[in-house]
Amino acid sequence: MTDQQPPLSAVHLPWFVSTEHQTDVLLIAxxxxxxxxxxxxxxxxxxxxxxxxHIAGKEQKVQYQVVAVLGLLAMFTHENLFWIAGLLLAMVDLPDFTGLLGRIANSVQRISFRKGPEARRIRDVDRGLLGFRQPTKRFRLLFNLPLKERDCHYG
Incomplete structure (x- = not known):
């Protein structure tokens, strides 16, 4: 009496077990x-x-650059505080001081170059309202004004 075992192919194996010359599907998947x-x-x-x-990209350039630097610091130092600071800074709308200061500078420049009767009227009103005295010689030299009152073209 010989013990006969069934052939290997007849044994039921699960689908994920591969045989000797088959591709292991589970490993690849x-x-x-x-x-x-x-x-x-x-x-x-x-x-x-x-x-x-991404949030600060819609805002001003300076704010975007500061937030980007904070993000890089957070990434390279693994400090979450930099990331939180950058997120808070990106969410806050900072006022645009450069545009405001530029408009003020342009207005002051236009006023300084203004001549004619309108400029004389503005100067007279300013002197009357603010109680200005006649400018001293030092003041006239400093601001390049005529030294004698008769040389003034105020009106």
């Missing part, structure tokens, strides 16, 4: 899933990390 999962998580984390820069 798991590898593809792992690569895609790591790539997706990396993209999502980088997108989250650069969220303050």
């Amino acid at each position: 798991t590898g593809i899933f792992l690569v895609l999962f790591v790539f997706t998580i990396g993209v999502l984390l980088l997108r989250l990390h650069h969220l303050p820069e």
Whole structure:
């Protein structure tokens, strides 16, 4: 009496177990899933990390640059405080002082170059309202005004 074993092919194996010369389907599927999962998580984390820069991109250039530097510091130093500071700075609308100061400078320049009866009237009103005395010689030299009152073209 010989013990006869059934051939190997007749034994039922689960689908994920590969035989000697077959491709391991589970290993390949798991590898593809792992690569895609790591790539997706990396993209999502980088997108989250650069969220303050995307928010500040709509604002002023200086604010965007400060937020970008804070984001880089947070990424390279692994300090979350920099990221939080950048996010808060990106969400705050800072007033545009450069535009305001530029408009003030342009207005002052236009006023300084103004001549004629309108300029005389403005100067007379300013002197009367503010109680200005006649400018001293030092003041006239400093601001390049005529030294004698008769040389003035006030009116």
